[in-house]
Amino acid sequence: MQEQAIHWQGPGLTRIPYDLYTDPATAQLEQERIYRGPTWNYLCLDAELPDAGSYRTTHVGDTPVVVVKDADGEVYAFENRCAHRGALIALEKSGKAESFQCVYHAWSYNLQGDLTGVAFEKGVKGKGGMPEHFCKEEHGPRKLRIAVYCGLVFGSFSEDVPSIEEYLGDEICARIERVLHKPVEVIGRFTQALPNNWKLYFENVKDSYHASLLHLFFTTFELNRLSQKGGVIVDETGGHHVSYSMIDASAADSSYKEQGLRSDHDRYRLKDTTVLEGFKEYEDGITLQILSVFPGFVLQQIQNCLAVRQVLPKGQERSELNWTYIGYTDDTPEQRKVRLKQLNLVGPAGFISMEDGAVGGFVQRGIAGAQGMEAVVEMGGDTTASSDGRATETSVRGFWKAYRSHMEAGQ
C-alpha cells in the first residue's frame, strides 16, 4: 500500500504542509482513504429524485456514480461504470429510466445496479457468447451504502462507516434539521470551476476568521461582524462544523475602525436595499448558518437564502463547486422572490462569495515553490473546540484532525 509522503511537523494541527495541495500521491491516497473510505459523501437531494426511475449522475471524489430511486421508493447508488469494459453507464446529468444500458455493448442494469443482461450472452447462431460459467450476479458496478437524512442523500463505499446520525453527531444533526425541517425544491443549479485544490475551498468554508475581512459586502451591511453574537461548533471528529451568527442592529461596532482594516467603508450604501430585505423564518433569530460535513458538503442559510454545495476534486490543482439553490415547497410567491433576490449574495457572482472563488487560486499560485513549507493555522489557539467567538480557526484545525485521522489510518 502506498504511504503518505508528506511530513507533518509534530502531531499538531497548526502547521499545514503546503505539499498537501500539490502532491499527486496525496491526491491518490485521498481517493482511497477519504472518498472510498469511511465517509458519507453528499450525492443529491431526495427532492431531485421525485419518481421511480428518477436518477442523477454525480461523483464521489473522482469516482462517477449513479443515484436512482427504484420502484420500492428507496434510493440506490452504484458506480457509473459498466462491468464489461468500464464505460459510463449513464451519460446524462439527470433523467428518468426503467433500466440502464451501456451504449458500448448494451450490457444492461436494473435500477439497483444489478447486471441483468449481457448482449449475445448465448452467442449468435450457436457461435460466440459468454462461457457457460459466466455469472452475472458476480459482476456489476460497486454499490454504495445510502443514507437519506433530512432530504439529503449521502453515499458511502465503506462497510465500516457509522450510521449517518452517528457520523454527524447530535449537534450537527440538530443544525441540519433546523434548516431542512420541511420539504424543499430546487430553484437553480450552477457550477463553479475553482482553480485550486478541493481542500482549500473546504477550509475556506470552515474559516470563520476570513469572512468579514475578505468580504467587504458582508461587513459594510452588518451581516457578519466578528463581534456580532455567534459562534463556531466543531463536532468531535473535527470534520464537521457550524458557523452561525445573528444580526444585532443595536450593537455599536468599532473593532474594525479601530484596526483601520480595509473591510470597512462608511460611504458605501445600496440604492435598492430590497436585495437584503428578508423575512424572519427561524425562531432562534440566527441569520447566518454555514454548516459543513466532511469531506465535501455545505448547507448554507444566509438570511433567507438557502443552498447546498458539493465540493469535488478535479485533479490536484482544480476543484468543482456545485451549487444547488433551494426554497421550501410551501414558499409564497413573495418569499420565493426574496430568496431569488438574496441569491445575489452567493454563487459565482455573489456579493459575499465571489472572492471565495478566487482566493483558493491565490493560495494555489502562491505556494508554487513552497515544498517543505507550511501554513500557519493558529488563530484561537491549537485546539478544535467549539467557540463563542468567530475570530478563530478552530474548525479549520478540526478539518485537519479529521483529514489526518482518515489519511493516517492503517499506516
Next chain:
Amino acid sequence: MIDLLSLCAFNASYAHAIDTDALEQWPGFFTEDCHYRITNVENEREGLPAGVVYADSRDMLEDRIAALREANIYERHRYRHILGMPLIESADDDGAVARTPFMVARIMHTGETALFATGEYRDRFTRVDGKLLLAERVAVCDSTVTDTLLALPL
C-alpha cells in the same frame, strides 16, 4: 418601427460600455423596473428561476457596479463581447422581442485570454421617451460552469 439595425447599434454600445470599463453606463441601457438575470440553458430548460445575478430594478444594477468598484475583491480583468445578429421575434414602434447570441472572452491582467462564456441574450426592448431600453435581458449561458468567478456583467 424598431428595426434590426437599431438593435445592432444598441448591442454594440452595450458591449462597448462593458468592454471599455465604462461600467457606470451599463445600468443606463435598462428601464427603471427592468429584469436582468444571468442563468444557463439547463435552468431555463427546467424552468428554474434562479440566476447567478438576479435584478428587478435599474438601482440593483447600479448597486452591482458600486459593489464591483467599492466592495468586491477580484483580479483585474476585462471582457471582449462578440455579439451576433439579433433574431427578432416581434417588433413594432414601441417595443421588440429578440434573441442575440454572445461570446465573451476574458482577458486577465496577467495576459491570458480565454473564452469565458457563450450564450444568448433573451431580450425585451421598449422605447422610453424615444430611447431604446431593455425592459428585460436574460443572459442564458450555454455552459453550466463558470470559471473562478463572474464579476463583470455579461
